[in-house]
């Protein structure tokens with residue numbers, strides 16, 4: 001049961017969301033136990049591989065170039081430093097690494113080739129690799145899939161009705177297309193939203209309805225609470241009540257029984273008790289590490305302590321699907337072949353010049369007139 005047909009209308013979802021809280025949590029916990037191990041919670045790490053300077057205008061995002069925020073922009077990280085960070089995340093218990101680049105869309109260039117190598121290398125470490133790189137076409141999705149990408153994250157953020165209040169530089173349809181391209185390539189889809197952006201509860205349910213209407217709902221649905229960052233258009237938004245996060249997690253859990261509901265941004269504002277209720281209500285994953293792209297997140301140690309207190313177990317990688325095989329990438333192979341041929345040519349030319357130089361070199365006579 002991928003979607004719960006009992007709640008396939010916005011009205012039914014609204015009624016569910018507004019149920020007495022403890023009944024809602026109980027219903028969610030019951031469904032969660034039927035489809036998932038309630039003690040298992042996946043620890044995922046989110047790494048910003050390219051930060052800031054994004055041409056888009058997402059109203060919540062400090063990485064948009066047009067907003068004046070404290071984010072330090074940096075260009076694409078090297079493959080080596082990503083691997084180092086991945087090893088570190090794995091040693092701290094993460095079984096998934098999500099790599100985020102502040103791009104409008106994927107471009108077929110050297111940077112994308114490097115991302116392909118990052119995917120291959122992190123998959124080789126035995127971690128689930130997820131990317132969030134903006135819009136992508138079918139060919140790019142296939143390259144990522146062949147490199148060993150496990151999941152692609154592309155959030156719808158909110159309902160189609162509220163979307164234009166938050167973003168104007170790309171439309172809802174563009175997002176749906178990218179999700180479709182990931183799905184067609186056989187990549188697990190991770191797509192969710194943000195609450196607390198000034199939207200009505202109807203919009204939260206409108207977001208869930210967008211997933212209800214898909215042929216296949218996302219395998220993962222991250223639920224984020226807005227982290228209002230100074231300098232962004234949403235800087236003045238008041239933090240949401242913890243109850244709203246619990247309600248949203250529980251409603252999502254009930255509506256999509258098989259998806260992994262990911263308790264994502266905004267945990268720093270939540271007490272351990274509120275997070276415990278989210279786990280009870282079906283959250284099956286958190287982001288670990290002190291940063292979520294550019295916004296603060298609880299430290300690894302705090303999360304370890306929380307897991308111990310609540311009796312949670314970090315979920316192993318590939319519990320929900322086989323590890324993809326990383327295949328050689330034809331474009332990178334071709335480039336390497338060309339680079340090797342060029343290097344060989346240069347070395348031969350250099351050797352020739354040196355050899356000729358030794359045999360034929362006769363110093364030029366210089367006459368200095370006095």
Ligand code: SF4
Pocket residue numbers: 054055056057058061062063064101102103104134
């Ligand atoms: S959310 Fe992504 S696409 Fe939107 S501004 Fe931020 S980095 Fe760019």
